[in-house]
Amino acid sequence: MTLLGASVAAVSCGTATGNPSGKQTKKLRYQGWAGQVTVPELAEDLGYLGDVKLDWVGNTISGPQDIQSAATGQIDFGGAFNGAVVKLAANGAPITSVISYYGSDRHAYNGFFVLADSPIRSARDLIGKKVGMNTLGAHSEAMLDIYLKRHGLSKAEIGKVQPLVVPPVNTEQSLRQHQIQVGVLGDILRDKAVAHGGMRPLFTDVQLLGAFSAGTYVMTDRFLRQNPDTATTFVTGVARAIEWARATPREQVIARMTRIVRKRDRKEDATPLKYWKSFGVAETGGRITDKQLQLWIDWLEERGDIKRGKVTASDLYTNQYNDYRPGSPGSAASGSPAPSPATNRS
16 A cells, blocks of 8 residues: 555656657557566557557566556556556546456466365365465455455454465466465466476366456556547557457467567567467457456455545546457458547547
């Protein structure tokens, strides 16, 4: 919460990106993820961002950190699980979610894994145990909290379960070396770890909630006001990339992403990409709905992290910059050029 407050203070000092001259930026600064290809990176490689270029400033392992950097103007867009977006907005940050970019389905999900011979079989077995995850106060801790509550643990008992920050690339090793008793693994890293054998899932987020879009990209309200056409190009391009990946044979998607990693030359291991299956976005084109955010509003209010009634789901997002329509010119299925950005947006 201290970090969130700092982010809000920085935004209020005018550090957010924007060009008062009226000339819209064509360069978007962002943070990547080591060994992974983000949807915007895929969209740029596919030519879906037109004359808008991405400017990589480094990597992150934390969604909350990413959107804090966006809120303070250090980058132009950032992505995080929707609970982190809700918390940041509730603390006064002038940000708006513009498109969903990841989620959980039968192919792409986060699992809470234990070693195959672990005595942990139930929620109650987690009392006193260490659970490794990429960051606290985000998607994985929310899933853990929901799981424990649904299985009848009291608040005091839940407090004895120990969530710890472990970089995703180190989670499998930490689990196998018994530094943690449970490790949260998702997508590529999950499938790679499972392929090595000797571990099993205790539960998954899809088992808890069904298929759902879990995270959104945010931009500051100031950026959106001053760069509406750029925002439209970016959001629509990301939407097209989501649908391209959904409609394209998996082997072709993997081959494309592997080429992207090799071409950008960040000294990364592209091997884990062979386990990619899905971005997990539930809605067509990554369009956002109230329910995607309301779940986390309710969770954060119950935890006491935000005041009841502080935020309303519909105030936290917009689909107005998303011009993707299935079958329209520029859609993934049509193979036509991307549509021109709208010039007037209310």
